[in-house]
Amino acid sequence: MTAQSFPPAIFQSFEEKADRKTVAPRLAALREAMAKAGVDAFLVPRADAHRGESVPASDARLAYMTGFTGSAGLAVVGAKKAGLFVDSRYTIQAPAQTDTGKVKVHEWLQGGLSPQVADYVPKGGTIAYDAWLHTPAEIRDLAARLEGRVKLVPGPNLVDAIWTDRPAPPVSPIEFLGHNRAGQTAPDKIAEIQHSIAADHADAVVLTLPESICWLLNMRGRDVPNTPFVLGFAIVPKKGQPTLYLDKAKITDELKAALAGVAKVAASKTLPAALARLGKAGKAVMIDPATAPEAIVAALKQAGAKLVEKRDPVLLPKSRKNPAELSGMREAHLLDGVALAKFLAWFDTAAPKGGLTEIGIVTALEAFRREEETCVDASFDTISGAGPNGAIVHYRVTGKTDRVLNPGELMLVDSGAQYLSGTTDITRTLSTGKPSDEERDRYTRVLKGMIAISMTRFPKGTTGAQIDVLARQFLWQAGLTYNHGTGHGVGAYLGVHEGPVGISPRYTTPFEVGNVISNEPGYYKAGAYGIRVENLITVVESVDFPGYLEFETLTLAPIDKRLIRKSLLSEAEREWLDAYHHRVWKEVGPLVKGKVKDWLKEATGAL
Structure with a gap:
């Protein structure tokens, strides 16, 4: 079967x-708007008012102005020059997408916004920004970094003023999860959050993150790509029903009926x-300064509300998946394991013959996943990096960049799916011929780091910051590292990236027990290849050591043994890998047949 025989990706x-x-023309138009507004520069962030990783087309202002389509970044447009600030994931992508003759690309690794934005404004000048697109924490931090050299002033969004063909805001169907999927009723979740509100001496909380609102109300939608979000806001009082604020076009009789007795709905x-x-009544209102728009905070302050600055109270309980959510996640990973077995078996037959393209590989993988009717979306755009493109950490293949995979090159595929039962995210680095000694060495060191996280046992109270080194140690021993996190939280049929763990x-x-996290160390050699091995894991109680926690692996797919330098693995690491592959065979094997089953048996055999 060739890549061309698969149905088109949707x-x-x-x-x-x-x-x-x-x-260039859009920068010129924005500068005209700036001149009329009497400001010297304007900030253009990647974020929308909901701080989501995916933004609707109507909020893709950074891409509209600069051409850069990555998931994080900020532009500052001055009267004569413009800068684009991105992190290390996008130092190759950003210059390739924007007009570098008009926009200077900066790498900014630290938290917060770069003080270099001041370089684009005359001393004593003004930088305007849309207060709906920045948090109080961001603006405070930037003001401190600028040390009074320039002024920050909120105002209307000047990009929207020149965006004549701006798409309409999204209006998508809204669904509500049954108890078998949510595992907890919305009223029970609301009561838990209201307890947190009272404990923090607040009268209400304003929720702005769509994942928090969707989880709280057992609600899902399709307002953004890859993530089943409904975009809106909510106010949850200490007592009584929350109010959900949505675009008027989303408010239907069916929606009101579904939320009857649970939450009110308003435009x-x-x-x-x-x-x-709330302010006029002198209420104490909880807001998350790291995620709430400054516009909301300013409105509360102006009205006289007392602000209680705390982390969004939904984030932590949402991250602790309950038994029903974990059951759904395990089901999703089993379904994904079947799709991946089919894909990997196909890939192993097709790749050595040559002719596969990055787009063809994405298309094939999606086709195998879509054989399962409960697979409703990808959880993010698949990273399909052949050879040197695998070294671009957040590479997105397009018709322009699509590359043929040459036999003998490494292939990195980082992908995930949204099943009605849960969310998946997996990376496999695949062999297409005889790997070099260097590639096998690097691959094995990455794998050792992934296994170290998988095998670790730790006391309650341990954080991800404390165990991160376990994944990096084997690369460090060879003077190597990677410039991204080792793992991120994952939602249950929600965002593939979620906090706070x-x-x-x-x-x-x-x-805490129930957290679901990715485990994905990597290594990247610019211009040559990329390596990443990723499974999702969940936190469980240790059976043998009271007071300790461990990880259970959720992902069920073979790890390419042909890339392993066996001499670098310890006996314990070999035992872990053999046990993992035995489990993959035991759980996925009965669900596949024919040549796929034969391939899977070989791929999961003992090392």
């Missing part, structure tokens, strides 16, 4: 989402008045 497009030729345009009422120096929230 979860992912391969078109260029932006054109660098549009950058988003009434949110400012509701915030003003993960594995990297920035994750300081302790692990």
Whole structure:
């Protein structure tokens, strides 16, 4: 079977989402708007008001202005020059997408916004920004970094003013999860959050993150790609029903009936008045300064509300998956394991013959996943990196960049799916011929790091920041490393990236039973190849050591043994890998047949 025989992909497009030729005229138009507004510069973030990793087309302002389509970044447009700030994942992608003659690309690794934005404004000048697209924490941090050199002023969004063909905001169907999928009723979840509100001496909390609102109300939608979000806001009082604020077009009789007795529904345009009422009543209102738009905070302050700055109270309980959610996640990973067995068996036959393309590989994988009718979307755009493209950490293949995979090159495929039962995310690095000694060495060191995380046992109270080194140690021993986190939280039929737990120096929230996290160390040699091996894991109680926690692996797919340098593995690591592969065979094997079953038996054999 060849790549061309698969149906076209529907979860992912391969078109260029932006054109660098549009950058110059759009910058000129924005500068005209800035001059009329009397400001010296304007900030253009990747974020929307809901801080989502995926934004609807109507909020893709950074891509509209700069051509850069990555999931994180910020542009500052001054009267004469413009800068684009991205992290290490996008230092190759950003210059390739934007007009570097008009926009200077900066790498900014630290948290917060770079003080270099001041370089684009005359001393004593003004930088305007849309307060709906920035948090109070961001603006405070940037103001401190600027040390009074320039002024930050909120105002209307000047990009929207020049965006004449801006798409309409999304309006998608809304569904509600049954108890078999949610595992907890919305009223019970609301009561839990209301207990947190009272404990923090607040009268209400304003929720702005769609994943928090969707989880709280057992609600899902299709407002953004890859993630079953409904975009909106909510106010949850200490007592009584929450109010959900949505685009008026989303408010239907069916929606009101589904939420009857659980939550009230109101149009988003009434949110400012509701915030003003809270303030005038002298209420103490909880907001998350790291995620709430500054516009909401400013409205509350202006109306006289007392602010209680705390982390979104939904994040932690949402991250602790209950038994029903974990059951769904395990089901999703078993279904994904079947699709991956079919894909990997096909790939092993097709790749050595040559002719496969990155787009063809994405298309094939999606086709195998779509054989399962409960697979409704990808959980993110598949990273399909052949040879040197595998070294681009967040590579997105397009018709323009599509590369033929040559036999003998490494192939990195990082992908995931949204099943009605749960969310998956997996990376496999695949052999297509005889790997070099260097490739086998690097691959094995990455694998050892993944196994080290998988095998670790740790006392309650341990954080991802504390165990991150376990994954990096084997690369460090060879003077190597990788510039991304080792793991991120994953939602249950929600976002493939969620807080507040993960594995990297920035994750300081302790692990708890039910957390689902990715485990994905890697190594990248620019211009040559990329290596990453990723499974999802969940936190469980240790059976043998009271007070300790361990990880259970959720992902069920073979790890390419042909790339392993066996002499680098310890006996314990070999035993773990053999046990993992035995489990994959035992659980996935009965669900496949024919040549796929034969392939899987060989792929999961003892090392």
